[in-house]
Amino acid sequence: MNEQTRQRVAQAQADLMRALVANGPIPAGFDDSRVRIAARSLVNKRRNALARIWPRLPTILGDKYIELFNAYAMANPMPECAIPKADGRAFLRWLESQKPLSDAARIEAFAFDARFSVTSRGIGRRRGFLLSWMRRNEAPGSVIVLRIPWLGEWWWGAG
Amino acid sequence: MTSSCSLGLGIGWRGELAHAIHRRADLGFVEILAEDFFLGEPLPAPLLQLQQRGVRIVPHGISLSLGSAEPIDSWRIDALANVAQLVQAPLVSEHLAFVRAGGLESGHLLPIPRTRDMLAILIENIHQVEAELPVPLALENVSTLFDWPGNEMDEAAFLTEILEHTESLLLLDIENIYANARNLGGDPLALLDALPLNRVAYVHIAGGIEKEGIYHDTHAQPIPNDVFALLEELCARAAVPGVMLERDDRFPSDVELNTELDAIAAATRRGAARRTSAEYTHHAPMQA
Numbered sequence: 001m002n003e004q005t006r007q008r009v010a011q012a013q014a015d016l017m018r019a020l021v022a023n024g025p026i027p028a029g030f031d032d033s034r035v036r037i038a039a040r041s042l043v044n045k046r047r048n049a050l051a052r053i054w055p056r057l058p059t060i061l062g063d064k065y066i067e068l069f070n071a072y073a074m075a076n077p078m079p080e081c082a083i084p085k086a087d088g089r090a091f092l093r094w095l096e097s098q099k100p101l102s103d104a105a106r107i108e109a110f111a112f113d114a115r116f117s118v119t120s121r122g123i124g125r126r127r128g129f130l131l132s133w134m135r136r137n138e139a140p141g142s143v144i145v146l147r148i149p150w151l152g153e154w155w156w157g158a159g
Numbered sequence: 160m161t162s163s164c165s166l167g168l169g170i171g172w173r174g175e176l177a178h179a180i181h182r183r184a185d186l187g188f189v190e191i192l193a194e195d196f197f198l199g200e201p202l203p204a205p206l207l208q209l210q211q212r213g214v215r216i217v218p219h220g221i222s223l224s225l226g227s228a229e230p231i232d233s234w235r236i237d238a239l240a241n242v243a244q245l246v247q248a249p250l251v252s253e254h255l256a257f258v259r260a261g262g263l264e265s266g267h268l269l270p271i272p273r274t275r276d277m278l279a280i281l282i283e284n285i286h287q288v289e290a291e292l293p294v295p296l297a298l299e300n301v302s303t304l305f306d307w308p309g310n311e312m313d314e315a316a317f318l319t320e321i322l323e324h325t326e327s328l329l330l331l332d333i334e335n336i337y338a339n340a341r342n343l344g345g346d347p348l349a350l351l352d353a354l355p356l357n358r359v360a361y362v363h364i365a366g367g368i369e370k371e372g373i374y375h376d377t378h379a380q381p382i383p384n385d386v387f388a389l390l391e392e393l394c395a396r397a398a399v400p401g402v403m404l405e406r407d408d409r410f411p412s413d414v415e416l417n418t419e420l421d422a423i424a425a426a427t428r429r430g431a432a433r434r435t436s437a438e439y440t441h442h443a444p445m446q447a
Contacts, residue, residue, distance in 0.1 A: 005276045009272070009280060010229045013228055018263065021265055030307070034305035042266060082222060
């Protein structure tokens with residue numbers, strides 16, 4: 001296989017990908033309306049997958065979940081590991097950049113970061129020693145987590 | 160290579176369906192999402208129990224991007240091989256599609272151009288993966304809402320070429336064939352007639368929904384009757400080693416799930432009965 005052929009096809013695939021997930025122009029020759037529908041359905045799949053594995057996010061955001069996720073997804077392609085839960089963490093970060101998060105949403109982000117780390121290959125579970133806390137904004141008090149390897153993980157004030 | 164491993168009736172294993180799957184005694188295999196185990200997670204207890212019962216586990220990958228013209232990440236092939244070993248898989252499966260390009264991830268399977276150039280790239284990629292895997296690879300046809308411009312062959316010719324030039328098997332998704340025929344045209348029976356069905360490792364079947372004139376392959380609705388009919392037509396043409404249901408969302412009750420699995424088994428039997436009676440008719444004059 002000659003390298004130029006690979007590069008040419010790779011370029012065509014990258015152009016189509018940008019049209020589908022990064023608001024790029026639709027490459028010549030494709031059925032524009034179908035590519036647009038496919039792009040929308042990719043966003044829907046991301047949103048539904050996230051709602052399934054992280055149901056507290058749609059619960060917290062309520063009626064706004066669909067609208068907010070669509071706005072996020074249209075401006076932000078999937079994280080490199082392409083795992084819905086990592087997409088959810090990035091979604092929370094994007095929400096925070098728009099306006100301050102509610103305590104409920106902040107606790108979701110805090111709990112995720114206490115337990116998981118996102119890499120390009122996937123989501124790893126954190127197992128080392130951890131003592132971390134988050135001050136609530138909407139009421140007095142804090143959320144505290146303590147993890148001691150082999151012994152367990154304890155949460156205070158998260159309820 | 161032809162398919163020899165008999166799998167029987169199967170289902171895509173999902174945590175939400177674990178109880179129903181556990182209670183279903185006639186399952187020969189379950190498919191797991193390979194990526195769930197890429198970082199070395201152990202098998203959850205319900206899967207270990209199925210394995211002890213003799214239910215085969217087939218890892219199904221979605222992130223290899225076999226159809227990418229950019230090189231495949233070798234760590235992904237290693238991870239898939241490790242999952243195959245972890246579950247003592249009879250085979251693993253992946254898609255004839257791409258999911259990443261130019262540093263972006265689609266999060267879903269995208270169609271590839273059916274050209275000679277793409278074919279050469281794909282065959283090279285498949286050879287690379289085959290060389291690293293401890294078990295056979297089955298390749299799945301995908302559904303798409305659009306085709307690439309400049310396709311040089313139809314889907315049957317493209318799939319046949321891939322199978323002719325590799326050792327891999329076919330994971331035939333019967334609902335994807337149905338979806339593509341509805342959205343892009345084409346005759347699903349002509350496609351079945353043109354494929355080397357002796358290379359089918361197993362079959363996917365699922366449901367979808369029509370919205371604004373387009374059929375979406377969602378795996379979240381019951382299987383349409385036309386898709387059952389297509390499964391029967393397939394089984395009337397060839398003995399397929401396994402058939403499995405994919406249900407990924409809007410999970411049904413145990414009763415609904417069992418009804419659907421029963422209907423899959425029934426369509427498979429009807430097709431097989433038509434095949435054997437046709438064979439009998441065909442051979443009868445010679446025996447007389």
